[in-house]
Amino acid sequence: MPKITIDGQECEFDGKQMILQVALDQGAKLPHYCYHPGLSVVASCRICLAEVFAPNPKNDNKLEPWPPGPGGKLVPTCQSPALDGMVVNTQTPKAIANQKTVMELLLVNHPLDCPVCDQAGECSLQDYSYDYGRAQSRFEEDKAKQPKKDVGPNVWLYSDRCIMCSRCVRFTREVSGTGELAVFGRGHTEEIDVFPGKPLDNELSGNVVDLCPVGALLDKDFLFSQRVWFLTKTPSIDGITASGDNISVEHNEGQVYRVKPRTNMEVNKWWISDEIRYGWKFVQDPKRLRSPMRKQHGVAEECDWNQAYKTIGERFKSIVAEHGTGSLAVMVSPMLSCEDAYLLGRMIRAVDSDAVLSVGPIPRDGQDKPFPGGYVIHAEKAPNARGVRRALEQVGVVVRGYDEFQSLVSGDSKIKGVVVTGGYPSDWVTDDLMHALEGKFTVAVDVLPNRLTDRADVVLPGATWVEKSGTFENASNRLQTFMQAIPVIELAKPEGQIALDLVAACDQGERAIYDAAAVREQLGGPFVADVHHPVEKQRVEADMEYVEL
Ligand code: SF4
Ligand code: FES
Known part of the structure; x- marks a missing residue:
């Protein structure tokens, strides 16, 4: 070589x-x-x-x-x-x-505002000043001052920090193909700007913030929210769409602050869409379900996990005793991981050997949208429809689609008890589903309240993908693992753990602890041989611990 x-x-x-x-x-x-x-x-x-x-x-x-x-x-x-x-x-x-x-010329007009700049700590100009610059400036004249510009819904441009590298301009020409940014003026007065009335408003706009080597282009959503040296970076996978984009979840003290792309030349290269960059907000929605609930005399009230499991175990057993096998069903959301799906499928089959297994609704929005730089925004708005189906098939039964599930459950069918899982970032429950579940003993496992959780007999608070580890299979059938970034909110639990606890509750046996790697071993085949782990393997700990003064 x-x-x-x-x-x-x-x-x-x-x-x-x-x-x-x-x-x-x-x-x-x-x-x-x-x-x-x-x-x-x-x-x-x-x-x-x-x-x-x-x-x-x-x-x-x-x-x-x-x-x-x-x-x-x-x-x-x-x-x-x-x-x-x-x-x-x-x-x-x-x-x-x-x-x-070069460093001296770049710093001639660059303001010395590192203490208040969001980029400090991850700024090439700052790093190269230490490594390649002079200790003192010889420039005695006034620095050229340029305004802060609101260039788009997600991005601020602090013009006087710009070093005119033109990365942002080339990105909008070559990757997003939208061309909103350009170089205006020449020499000393050269500046980056948008054209009048044409803001930086494309579905990939946040990538220019990652590309900017200094703190000129800044993310409005992250602005002044956290110093970067307090952030721990956990390798993860897009949990919003079927892209399988590799991301890094950046968090501190159990709170997510931002999501950034992780380079993977086989999937997303260096980019992610704004939808993925900002779509994690439901993780910290104040309305999140935080505690189990069960209906007592027709009224929903908070209960502890043991009470919830006991209610479910007793009802499931009495349904199977009264109506025979094939009277229970589980609908596994494509927002859940392969491990969650497998454990939920095994759980329901442990109680009812003929239970119906199905995949939940798979939201779509239009058509896949390719960009000139090769990046594709996927129309499928769930991360794991294929993986959930594949994991449920490993339980050894026919896996039903969502429409089939609804028609099998509705009306006077044999199915009398149902576990329905959600985990979608927005309201997903349809009239048809509510109608199909009428008169059934319903266990809803979800992260946000909705019509179904209002009406279910038992509600179990589940976890979002950043609060657990697991595997997603993307639209190209690529299996990729992700790591838990932050602890699960309050009393909520990952769906895989809920499934293990329910098996123990129904069998009166010992509870097992959820371990994604161990579940993949049980799944075997492609879940061991073909699965892709993050190159980074470990999360990158914060440089400094945050101490409240
Ligand atoms: S990427 Fe940043 S430094 Fe480079 S031209 Fe754009 S705004 Fe200026
Ligand atoms: S001239 Fe080579 S990196 Fe800019």
């Missing part, structure tokens, strides 16, 4: 790659602002320049300055293809002088 040497570190590469990309792939340090692997190369910031030498086959493969010619020019590593045997130096006097000059 061809190799180059960057500051003494040997880096292997494959095919046609730029020097900078080879360095980044191998974890070698090379400063860069304007370069991003998902965008075209403009080589405008000039911080990545290095002295490069390459073997000359006409001169016995001796190392000579690259490109050939007099003067030994510095080379933009983001724009120069790596060649076997190249030696790249970023620490020579010439390269260091360039880095210091």
Whole structure:
């Protein structure tokens, strides 16, 4: 495999790659602002320049300055293809002088407002100032001041922090294809802006905040809500749509503050949609179901878990005793994980060996929407319809669709007891479902209150995907695991744990503790062999502990 040497570190590469990309792939340090692997190369910031030498086959493969010619020019590593045997130096006097000059020029007009900037702690300008900049500024004149601009529903532009890398402009041209952002003016007065009456309002707009290497483009939703060094990052998967996009849930003290994309070249590359970025808010909805409830003399009242389990166990057993097997059913929501589905299916079959198993409603919104950069917004608004079906099939029975479930349950059918799971971010209960469940003993497992939880005989508060670990199967049939980011709200429990507890309640046996990896082992097959785990494996702990003064 061809190799180059960057500051003494040997880096292997494959095919046609730029020097900078080879360095980044191998974890070698090379400063860069304007370069991003998902965008075209403009080589405008000039911080990545290095002295490069390459073997000359006409001169016995001796190392000579690259490109050939007099003067030994510095080379933009983001724009120069790596060649076997190249030696790249970023620490020579010439390269260091360039880095210091670039940093000095960038900081001429940049305000020194790191203490109040959201980007502090994850800012390339801040980091490179330490690594490549000067200790003191020689600029004595007044800095150019530019306004804060409201460029779109999700994004602020703090213009005077901008270093004109043009990443945001290229993103709206090349990836979202919407072209709202552009460079206006020239030289000292150059600035990024939107066109009059055309705000940055596309379904991928939040990605420009991630792309901005400084604190110029900021997320309105996250603004001033938390210093980034207090945030713990847990690898997760989109829990809103069927995309399977890899995300990082960033949280502190049990509260989610933001969701960011995790790079996965086989799924979402570097991007996520705004729907995924901001769609987690229902996790912290003040209306979340927090405690089990059961109907006593026709009135719903809070109870503890043991009372709820006892009520369900007794009713399920008496229904099966009176009506025979096949009188219970479970509807597993596509918002739940494969592990939840498998355990719920096994639970209901442990009580009733002919119980009906079905997948819940799968919401859709229009058609899949592809973007010029290759990103696709999925019309299917549930993360795990395929995985729930696949896991229920592992229980060894025919799995019914939602319409079939409704017609099997409705009216004077044999089915008298039903477990219905939700977990959707918004109201999902239809008149047809309410009608189908009339007269049935209904256990509702959900996260938000709705007509069904108002009427159910027992309500069990479930968990959102960020409060548990598990596996989702996306629209391309890719199985991916996600980790628990925050503790489950108050008295709620993951649905897999509820299923295990119910088995114990019905059997009067010991309760097992939910363990997603152990359930995957039981599921076997693709759930062990084909499942994709986060590359990061572990969550990234906060740099600093938050202490209330
Ligand atoms: S706003 Fe940010 S991403 Fe856009 S050009 Fe300025 S520094 Fe670059
Ligand atoms: S990263 Fe190479 S010139 Fe900007």
